[in-house]
Amino acid sequence: MSRSLLPTVLTSALLAAAQGPAHAAADAAPEAKPAQAARQVVTRADQLPRRNYQLPALPSELFAAPLEALRPLGAQLEADIRADLQAFDIQDAATLRDSYSALAALAQLRGDWAAVPALTAKARALQEKAGGKLTSGVLTDLLAEQQAEHRDAAWLGAEARRRYGAMPWADVQDNLKSSKGGLETYNAELVLGVMKAQLDAAASNGNMHVPNSLLTMLISARVQKELLPPNKSAIVAALQSVIDANSQAAAKADIWTPRTFAIPADAKATPVVVAVWDSGVDLALFKPAAGRGLAFDEQGQPAKDLLRPLGEAEGRWPQLRSLIKGAMDQRAALDTSDSQRFRSTMAGLKADQVKGFSEDMGLTGLYVHGTHVAGIAVDGNPFAQVYAGTMLWSAKTEPAEPSEARAQAMAAAYKAMVEGFKTAKVRVVNMSWRYGPSAYEGALAFHNLGGTPEQRKQEALRLFKIERDALKAAIAGAPDILFVAGAGNEDNSADFEEYIPAGLELPNLITAGAVDQAGQEASFSTFGKTVVVHANGFEVDSVVPGGVRMKLSGTSMASPQVANLAAKLIALKPTLTAAQVKALILQGAERQNGADGKPGRVNLINPRKSAALAGIRL
Incomplete structure (x- = not known):
C-alpha cells in the first residue's frame, strides 16, 4: 500500500x-x-x-x-x-x-x-x-x-x-x-x-x-x-x-508451509497484542485488543472509523469484491467467473468511466487491505489480539495538496499512533505500507507547487523529512515493540528511494521482502540493504471484511508473515524483548540460492527454526 x-x-x-x-x-x-x-x-x-x-x-x-x-x-x-x-x-x-x-x-x-x-x-x-x-x-x-x-x-x-x-x-x-x-x-x-x-x-x-x-x-x-x-x-x-x-507440470515445491507452525488452543501461552497499522480492520473477525484501536484521516486528524466506510459504494460491495478477486485471478491466469467478469468489465469501459471505476477499485483495495493483512498476522495464533492502527488514506485519483501544516499533522499522527500502541501494550506492529519523497514530489507537480523542478525536489525532501523524522523517532521511542515493514512492490531499492518505513534502520524494526511458496523472490518485491528477511507474499489466502476469503499478493502479505512469527514467539515466551525476537527471526532465517546457484539476497524466515532457537518445543 x-x-x-x-x-x-x-x-x-x-x-x-x-x-x-x-x-x-x-x-x-x-x-x-x-x-x-x-x-x-x-x-x-x-x-x-x-x-x-x-x-x-x-x-x-x-x-x-x-x-x-x-x-x-x-x-x-x-x-x-x-x-x-x-x-x-x-x-x-x-x-x-x-x-x-x-x-x-x-x-x-x-x-x-x-x-x-x-x-x-x-x-x-x-x-x-x-x-x-x-x-x-x-x-x-x-x-x-x-x-x-x-x-x-x-x-x-x-x-x-x-x-x-x-x-x-x-x-x-x-x-x-x-x-x-x-x-x-x-x-x-x-x-x-x-x-x-x-x-x-x-x-x-x-x-x-x-x-x-x-x-x-x-x-x-x-x-x-x-x-x-x-x-x-x-x-x-x-x-x-x-x-x-504446462498445465500438467508439477507444481513448484512448497518449502514455505513446512516451515510454519500453529499454536494449539490449549498451549501454555500468553495473550499478545498485534497492531495492524494499515487502511482499517474489520475487528469483528478477530479477538480485539482492549483498546480496539486508533484512527487518523488523510490529513492526519483523529478519526473514529477503525474500518474504512465504503460510503455510497457500500451497495456495490459484492460486485467490487468480485472485481478485486477477478483482478487477482486474472494475474494468476485462472479462468474463474470472477476473472471473466473482470475481463468483461475492463473491455467495456470507456474513457469517461475510468476515473469513477478507478476510484471505486482504489476504495475497495483500501477497504480489504488491512483486514487481509490482519488475518495473515494472527493466523494459527489463538492468543493473538488485534489492535487497529487505521490510516484512512484517500482513494481519490488526485493527490492531496502538500503543505507544511499537513506534513506536521501527519508527523503528529505518527507520534500519537505509537503512543496508542504503548498504552494498549502492543508487542508487534505490522506496517504494510510505504512511500518516499517521490510521493510529495508528484503531488507538488500535480498542483504546480514548489517552483522549478529542482526547487520542487528540495521542497518535497523538506516536507518528507518532517514525516520521516517523526516516524523514526516514534518507533525508536517504543523499544519494547517490534515493528515489521513491507518492502514495497516496485522491484527497486527501498533505501535508494528512501521509503518509510521500509528504508529505515532501527533496532526494533525489521523489513520483509516477498517470495513465493517455493522460496523464489517475487518479481515485484522491492529489495535493498534494509530488506533483511523474506516470507511468502504470493497469492496468500486470508479474510477480507465480512469474512470472505481471498488470495492477494505483495510484500503487504509477506510482512505480516514475519509479524505472525514474532507474535507467536512472544505468546509462547513473553519475556522475550523486541530486540531478542528480531535476533531470533534473523538467526532462524536461511539464505536461499540465487539464479546463478550461489547464495542470493533472499533470506527466508523459518518459523520452526526460530522457535527452536528460542527454546520453544513444538
Missing part, C-alpha cells in the same frame, strides 16, 4: 499495461562513459536532476495524435537521459531500468527497431531474478523484429510461442501468467481515461509543463497503443498455449 501521485492499484496497473511486457524489465548497463569524464556516483534518488518539458497539447490529445507529434519531445527526453547516463554512475538497478525502458520506447517512437535488441541484451545480463533473466525483453525483441521485417501477427504469435515455450516453466510461469493477464485486459480506452482523469489535470495545473516521468509515461503508452492492439490476440494466444502445455 503506498501514497503516491497515482495511488490506486488499478491505475498503476492500467499504466503498466499501457507499457506492456515489452518494457516490463528493460534494465540495461550504463553506456560507456567518456574516458575524460569521471561520473558522479548516485546512491539516492534525490541526487539525480529533475526536468520539465512543455507539451504542445494535453496528454490525452497527444495519446490520440500521430506518433510524429511526440517525436520532438522524444528527442529532447532522449538527449537528457543519455546525458544523465554519461554524467552519473547510478547505483540503482531500478533507476537504470527506467532509463533504458524509456530509451527503448524512444527508439520505437522514431522507428529505430535495430536499436532495441542491444538494450534488452543488457537488461538480461543485469537481471537477478530467475524469471527476469529469461523473460526480460523477449517480447520487445519480437516486436522490433516484426516491425523491421514487416511480419504479421501470426508470425509474432508463433515466435512468441516458440521462445517462451523453450523456457524452463518452473522459473518463468509467474512472469508469463502475469504478462498474459496484463495483455488480456489491455484496453486503449482505459489508458485514455487515465490520461484524461489524471495526466491532463497535472499538465493543465502546470501550464502544460510536465516532469520527465509523466512525459516518459505518455510516450511509452502511445508507443504501446501503436504496437499492442494489432498483436494482442496473437500474443495472448501464444502465452495461453504455453500455459496450457
Whole structure:
C-alpha cells in the first residue's frame, strides 16, 4: 500500500499495461562513459536532476495524435537521459531500468527497431531474478523484429510461442501468467481515461509543463497503443498455449508451509497484542485488543472509523469484491467467473468511466487491505489480539495538496499512533505500507507547487523529512515493540528511494521482502540493504471484511508473515524483548540460492527454526 501521485492499484496497473511486457524489465548497463569524464556516483534518488518539458497539447490529445507529434519531445527526453547516463554512475538497478525502458520506447517512437535488441541484451545480463533473466525483453525483441521485417501477427504469435515455450516453466510461469493477464485486459480506452482523469489535470495545473516521468509515461503508452492492439490476440494466444502445455507440470515445491507452525488452543501461552497499522480492520473477525484501536484521516486528524466506510459504494460491495478477486485471478491466469467478469468489465469501459471505476477499485483495495493483512498476522495464533492502527488514506485519483501544516499533522499522527500502541501494550506492529519523497514530489507537480523542478525536489525532501523524522523517532521511542515493514512492490531499492518505513534502520524494526511458496523472490518485491528477511507474499489466502476469503499478493502479505512469527514467539515466551525476537527471526532465517546457484539476497524466515532457537518445543 503506498501514497503516491497515482495511488490506486488499478491505475498503476492500467499504466503498466499501457507499457506492456515489452518494457516490463528493460534494465540495461550504463553506456560507456567518456574516458575524460569521471561520473558522479548516485546512491539516492534525490541526487539525480529533475526536468520539465512543455507539451504542445494535453496528454490525452497527444495519446490520440500521430506518433510524429511526440517525436520532438522524444528527442529532447532522449538527449537528457543519455546525458544523465554519461554524467552519473547510478547505483540503482531500478533507476537504470527506467532509463533504458524509456530509451527503448524512444527508439520505437522514431522507428529505430535495430536499436532495441542491444538494450534488452543488457537488461538480461543485469537481471537477478530467475524469471527476469529469461523473460526480460523477449517480447520487445519480437516486436522490433516484426516491425523491421514487416511480419504479421501470426508470425509474432508463433515466435512468441516458440521462445517462451523453450523456457524452463518452473522459473518463468509467474512472469508469463502475469504478462498474459496484463495483455488480456489491455484496453486503449482505459489508458485514455487515465490520461484524461489524471495526466491532463497535472499538465493543465502546470501550464502544460510536465516532469520527465509523466512525459516518459505518455510516450511509452502511445508507443504501446501503436504496437499492442494489432498483436494482442496473437500474443495472448501464444502465452495461453504455453500455459496450457504446462498445465500438467508439477507444481513448484512448497518449502514455505513446512516451515510454519500453529499454536494449539490449549498451549501454555500468553495473550499478545498485534497492531495492524494499515487502511482499517474489520475487528469483528478477530479477538480485539482492549483498546480496539486508533484512527487518523488523510490529513492526519483523529478519526473514529477503525474500518474504512465504503460510503455510497457500500451497495456495490459484492460486485467490487468480485472485481478485486477477478483482478487477482486474472494475474494468476485462472479462468474463474470472477476473472471473466473482470475481463468483461475492463473491455467495456470507456474513457469517461475510468476515473469513477478507478476510484471505486482504489476504495475497495483500501477497504480489504488491512483486514487481509490482519488475518495473515494472527493466523494459527489463538492468543493473538488485534489492535487497529487505521490510516484512512484517500482513494481519490488526485493527490492531496502538500503543505507544511499537513506534513506536521501527519508527523503528529505518527507520534500519537505509537503512543496508542504503548498504552494498549502492543508487542508487534505490522506496517504494510510505504512511500518516499517521490510521493510529495508528484503531488507538488500535480498542483504546480514548489517552483522549478529542482526547487520542487528540495521542497518535497523538506516536507518528507518532517514525516520521516517523526516516524523514526516514534518507533525508536517504543523499544519494547517490534515493528515489521513491507518492502514495497516496485522491484527497486527501498533505501535508494528512501521509503518509510521500509528504508529505515532501527533496532526494533525489521523489513520483509516477498517470495513465493517455493522460496523464489517475487518479481515485484522491492529489495535493498534494509530488506533483511523474506516470507511468502504470493497469492496468500486470508479474510477480507465480512469474512470472505481471498488470495492477494505483495510484500503487504509477506510482512505480516514475519509479524505472525514474532507474535507467536512472544505468546509462547513473553519475556522475550523486541530486540531478542528480531535476533531470533534473523538467526532462524536461511539464505536461499540465487539464479546463478550461489547464495542470493533472499533470506527466508523459518518459523520452526526460530522457535527452536528460542527454546520453544513444538
